[in-house]
Amino acid sequence: MTPLVIYNLRNIRTRRLTSLLTGLGMAFVVFVFSSVMMMAEGLERALVDTGSYDNVIVIRRAAQAEVQSTIPRNEASIVETLPWIEKDIDGRNLSERELVVLISLLKKDGSPSNVVIRGTGEKSLSIRRQVRLKEGRMPRPGSTEIAAGTSIKKGFQGLEPGSRLRFALREWTVVGIFDAGNTAFSSEIWADIDSLMQAFRRPVYSSLVFKLRDPEDFSFVKRAIETDPRLSLEAKREIDFYKEQSEVMARFLRILGSSFSIVFSLGAIIGAMITMYAQVSNRIQEIGTLRVLGFQKRDILMSFLLESVMLSLAGGIAGLIFSSFLQFYTVSTLNWQTFSELAFRFRLTPGIVLKSLVFSIIMGIAGGILPALRASRLNIVNALRTG
Amino acid sequence: MNNIVELIEITKSYRRGSEIISVLRDINLSIPQGEFLAIMGPSGSGKSTLLNLIAGIDRPDSGRIIVSGIDITTLSEDELARWRAFHVGFIFQFYNLIPVLTAFENVELPLLLTGLSKGERREHAITALKIVGLEHRLNHYPSQLSGGEQQRVAIARAIVTDPSIIVADEPTGDLDKYSAEQVLDLLAGLNSQFNKTIIMVTHDPRAAAKAKTIRHLDKGILNATRETSF
Numbered sequence: 001m002t003p004l005v006i007y008n009l010r011n012i013r014t015r016r017l018t019s020l021l022t023g024l025g026m027a028f029v030v031f032v033f034s035s036v037m038m039m040a041e042g043l044e045r046a047l048v049d050t051g052s053y054d055n056v057i058v059i060r061r062a063a064q065a066e067v068q069s070t071i072p073r074n075e076a077s078i079v080e081t082l083p084w085i086e087k088d089i090d091g092r093n094l095s096e097r098e099l100v101v102l103i104s105l106l107k108k109d110g111s112p113s114n115v116v117i118r119g120t121g122e123k124s125l126s127i128r129r130q131v132r133l134k135e136g137r138m139p140r141p142g143s144t145e146i147a148a149g150t151s152i153k154k155g156f157q158g159l160e161p162g163s164r165l166r167f168a169l170r171e172w173t174v175v176g177i178f179d180a181g182n183t184a185f186s187s188e189i190w191a192d193i194d195s196l197m198q199a200f201r202r203p204v205y206s207s208l209v210f211k212l213r214d215p216e217d218f219s220f221v222k223r224a225i226e227t228d229p230r231l232s233l234e235a236k237r238e239i240d241f242y243k244e245q246s247e248v249m250a251r252f253l254r255i256l257g258s259s260f261s262i263v264f265s266l267g268a269i270i271g272a273m274i275t276m277y278a279q280v281s282n283r284i285q286e287i288g289t290l291r292v293l294g295f296q297k298r299d300i301l302m303s304f305l306l307e308s309v310m311l312s313l314a315g316g317i318a319g320l321i322f323s324s325f326l327q328f329y330t331v332s333t334l335n336w337q338t339f340s341e342l343a344f345r346f347r348l349t350p351g352i353v354l355k356s357l358v359f360s361i362i363m364g365i366a367g368g369i370l371p372a373l374r375a376s377r378l379n380i381v382n383a384l385r386t387g
Numbered sequence: 388m389n390n391i392v393e394l395i396e397i398t399k400s401y402r403r404g405s406e407i408i409s410v411l412r413d414i415n416l417s418i419p420q421g422e423f424l425a426i427m428g429p430s431g432s433g434k435s436t437l438l439n440l441i442a443g444i445d446r447p448d449s450g451r452i453i454v455s456g457i458d459i460t461t462l463s464e465d466e467l468a469r470w471r472a473f474h475v476g477f478i479f480q481f482y483n484l485i486p487v488l489t490a491f492e493n494v495e496l497p498l499l500l501t502g503l504s505k506g507e508r509r510e511h512a513i514t515a516l517k518i519v520g521l522e523h524r525l526n527h528y529p530s531q532l533s534g535g536e537q538q539r540v541a542i543a544r545a546i547v548t549d550p551s552i553i554v555a556d557e558p559t560g561d562l563d564k565y566s567a568e569q570v571l572d573l574l575a576g577l578n579s580q581f582n583k584t585i586i587m588v589t590h591d592p593r594a595a596a597k598a599k600t601i602r603h604l605d606k607g608i609l610n611a612t613r614e615t616s617f
Contacts, residue, residue: 004496004499006487006488006492007485007487007488007492010487010488011487013487014486014487285483286483286485286486288483289479289483289485290485290496291444291468292442292444292471292475292477292483293471293472293477293496293497293500293544294468294469294470294471294472294473294497294500295468295472295500296464296465296468296469297464297465297468380444380445381439381444381445384444384479384483
């Protein structure tokens with residue numbers, strides 16, 4: 001480390017309180033910025049992890065979500081005749097027709113929120129290998145039984161195994177809890193497809209899901225479904241479908257986070273600017289001395305800028321450390337694209353760390369540039385006379 | 388004898404509001420290599436301005452200043468800064484050490500501009516501190532040193548780059564009699580043992596007496612040379 005860097009570091013250390021307060025301002029802004037980015041990333045990751053690369057989901061053409069989609073029985077039957085669908089050990093297609101409806105349930109804090117009820121079949125678990133039964137059993141065909149995902153059980157009232165839930169004019173018994181990790185399935189309730197269709201008086205399905213024999217056959221499947229004149233359906237890889245589900249919300253969160261951060265950062269930048277102007281005023285004679293020793297204007301500019309950046313970077317790192325603890329929390333919010341509750345974890349990625357640090361550096365430069373310019377432009381003789 | 392510093396027809400004035408104050412008028416001065424020159428004069432006579440012009444930290448209104456064969460009045464601001472780094476050692480009345488750096492780091496500071504390696508910088512800085520007798524105070528901060536010691540660190544900083552000239556602006560002005568004596572002996576030693584050219588501005592006749600030559604500046608005019616018995 002050169003004496004000039006030591007000079008900057010020691011000056012920061014010498015004025016501990018001012019440095020701490022300025023750094024805390026920066027830390028707060030970076031905390032807000034990184035935590036909102038972590039939230040958007042967590043939401044996106046939860047939905048991306050929900051899908052599997054070798055699964056295909058078929059929905060009504062132009063439907064944005066499963067709740068908006070309708071697939072008549074005859075169209076579902078046509079799709080199930082496609083030759084690229086994987087078979088199970090009994091030679092049956094690994095495909096399921098599913099129904100997705102929304103009901104309102106009370107959260108543990110008493111507020112109502114929409115929850116996805118998915119009508120599934122006996123092969124749904126085989127198709128979604130990330131979903132594992134954790135407690136009890138899955139609903140029996142033809143029964144009014146339901147199984148709840150771990151996140152939904154944790155966040156909502158009345159979903160303990162054995163408890164009863166009333167919706168669609170029927171009483172439903174919770175017979176099992178399934179764990180789908182940090183995916184959207186953990187925020188769903190599953191029931192038997194036929195019972196659910198009867199209860200909600202739905203004659204059509206929402207989606208059809210199947211596993212591909214060879215994941216690379218997707219383009220053939222897509223072409224076959226989307227060019228068949230009997231079908232008004234579209235096929236998507238499940239992984240892409242769920243990624244699209246997160247786009248609106250993730251984009252909104254990122255814009256919200258960036259907007260808040262920019263507004264807050266103005267305060268932090270002004271704070272840093274005041275601190276750095278005070279530093280220049282207190283060190284005018286030192287600046288004059290450095291210039292006499294042969295340091296050039298740009299050396300002085302860089303020195304003060306470096307000091308401001310060091311301060312903001314330290315604040316940024318502190319903000320990131322604070323926000324990294326959010327990874328231990330799971331949040332639950334309404335996904336506006338599916339109108340249903342989704343639980344997910346904050347996720348800190350190397351990209352967010354990099355963006356946050358770059359953001360801190362930008363704040364440091366913005367806060368330090370004017371004071372640094374002032375310092376570099378001081379007249380040497382006048383600076384030396386300031387005692 | 389070769390002149391290391393030559394001032395030719397130097398004039399300098401300052402503007403105070405609408406008033407123009409003439410500080411130096413048609414100054415001609417030749418300083419030979421190895422000289423120890425004291426410039427005396429009352430407050431406001433232009434001593435410090437003259438020193439600042441020789442050190443390249445201020446510019447004259449007219450005239451030429453040639454130091455080691457370079458006309459420094461023709462240099463750009465960046466060139467002048469680079470020139471100062473290699474050719475001038477400056478000693479201030481109030482030491483002007485950087486308070487957050489140790490004695491060693493203060494002395495090492497000008498060497499950052501020389502392109503020396505870290506090891507070479509360390510060697511040079513320790514040698515300079517040894518010359519001023521402060522090799523045992525390397526890691527002390529200025530606030531932990533007496534006034535005399537701080538000025539000796541400042542002298543070490545001034546000589547560490549082996550400059551062509553050393554300029555000192557009232558180097559004993561803030562020191563007690565004993566410390567002042569030590570500092571003046573040190574400057575005289577640098578002049579006699581290392582043949583360093585020293586230009587010192589002082590009010591103090593006892594300090595000036597240590598110099599080989601004394602010039603008086605009064606109302607912007609430099610008076611005739613007077614040799615001391617030193």
